[in-house]
Amino acid sequence: MAYGSKNAPITMEVFSDYQCPSCGNLYEQTLKPMINDYVAVGKVYLVHRDFPLSMHKYSGDAARWAKAAAVLGHFESVEAALYDNQNFWATDGDIAKYIAAAVSPADFKRIEALVKGCEGPAIQAKSDRSSPLPPDAHPCALDTYIADDIQLGYKIPVQATPTYVITYKGQALPPGSGPVSWQVLKQFFDSLLSQ
Amino acid sequence: MSQSSRGRLGQILLIVGRLYLAAIFLIAGYAKIRPQLAMPWSVASIRTSLALFAMQVDSYQMLSPRAVNLLAHFLPFFELFLGLWLLSGIGLRFSSLAATLAFCGFMAAIASAYHRGLQINCGCGIGPAEQVGPGALIRDGLKFLPVALAVMIGAFLVHRRRWAANTTEPVAARPQAE
Numbered sequence: 001m002a003y004g005s006k007n008a009p010i011t012m013e014v015f016s017d018y019q020c021p022s023c024g025n026l027y028e029q030t031l032k033p034m035i036n037d038y039v040a041v042g043k044v045y046l047v048h049r050d051f052p053l054s055m056h057k058y059s060g061d062a063a064r065w066a067k068a069a070a071v072l073g074h075f076e077s078v079e080a081a082l083y084d085n086q087n088f089w090a091t092d093g094d095i096a097k098y099i100a101a102a103v104s105p106a107d108f109k110r111i112e113a114l115v116k117g118c119e120g121p122a123i124q125a126k127s128d129r130s131s132p133l134p135p136d137a138h139p140c141a142l143d144t145y146i147a148d149d150i151q152l153g154y155k156i157p158v159q160a161t162p163t164y165v166i167t168y169k170g171q172a173l174p175p176g177s178g179p180v181s182w183q184v185l186k187q188f189f190d191s192l193l194s195q
Numbered sequence: 196m197s198q199s200s201r202g203r204l205g206q207i208l209l210i211v212g213r214l215y216l217a218a219i220f221l222i223a224g225y226a227k228i229r230p231q232l233a234m235p236w237s238v239a240s241i242r243t244s245l246a247l248f249a250m251q252v253d254s255y256q257m258l259s260p261r262a263v264n265l266l267a268h269f270l271p272f273f274e275l276f277l278g279l280w281l282l283s284g285i286g287l288r289f290s291s292l293a294a295t296l297a298f299c300g301f302m303a304a305i306a307s308a309y310h311r312g313l314q315i316n317c318g319c320g321i322g323p324a325e326q327v328g329p330g331a332l333i334r335d336g337l338k339f340l341p342v343a344l345a346v347m348i349g350a351f352l353v354h355r356r357r358w359a360a361n362t363t364e365p366v367a368a369r370p371q372a373e
Binding site (some may be wrong): 004022063117159160161169171173175176177178179180183184185187188190191192195 | 246247370
């Protein structure tokens with residue numbers, strides 16, 4: 001799940017949890033302007049990685065909905081819907097309502113069918129960093145994608161969400177975590193691009 | 196232990212403490228300005244490192260972006276300056292006081308971030324990346340701050356003793372009037 005061109009000089013991978021308030025703030029205040037200003041013109045390639053935390057009841061379900069939307073090419077609008085309405089679905093878990101409002105009825109049915117194809121509770125990152133998938137599980141494709149992101153996050157290691165890894169011309173900087181304002185992040189990108 | 200050997204031991208401890216503090220500040224300052232991603236040393240690469248440090252300062256969410264930039268461009272050089280000042284031993288009372296205040300400031304920022312539930316990197320520049328929280332507070336509170344306090348108190352005591360000796364010596368040495 002990514003925005004922009006893979007050939008952009010800067011890649012920013014963000015490990016996030018749709019129910020985490022800091023991730024919501026990062027998306028609303030930093031990533032949205034970044035997508036408009038830097039991703040759209042090919043300066044930055046933004047990659048979303050799922051890292052649903054077990055402390056958030058509905059984060060795994062939200063990740064499933066977003067992955068299903070990404071498979072069908074609707075990630076951008078669904079991600080925006082999830083973060084824009086985080087305060088609402090985080091209380092009652094009614095994620096479907098906001099996805100339905102973000103895409104056409106036909107697309108919603110296809111996304112919903114993919115999500116319903118997954119059995120059992122949604123997977124989440126574990127505090128002991130063990131495999132997010134049970135050993136004898138037969139996960140759906142969505143859960144496999146999410147588990148891959150979580151395993152990648154364990155390697156970083158992601159200790160909190162959001163955690164971001166910035167790569168410039170193939171070389172990764174130490175991971176950063178927490179909120180960062182667009183003004184300050186933009187200044188860093190500009191200094192990298194001026195090298 | 197005689198008074199003179201006690202005094203010598205105190206002086207040695209003061210030197211060791213001073214060098215320890217100097218090393219901490221020099222390492223912390225260097226870590227913040229050294230070029231990232233195998234870039235060569237240049238004004239541009241230092242600017243990039245400072246911009247990266249600004250992101251860490253910003254993650255504390257205590258300052259406006261303008262103030263974040265000012266602090267991010269001032270702090271690493273202040274740390275290097277303080278490290279060199281401590282290393283020189285000149286005006287140790289004041290350099291150790293500055294070090295103590297700096298540690299108090301760092302600890303207050305870490306405690307504030309932890310209290311507000313921020314899960315961010317400390318950005319301290321010493322050792323591996325560490326999250327703000329009890330670990331970083333214990334490190335600063337047990338390993339750094341007590342040394343800075345001890346050096347500061349020692350430096351003030353030495354200064355007072357020297358000052359007392361200087362003010363009493365001429366009187367004692369003054370020849371008795373006939």
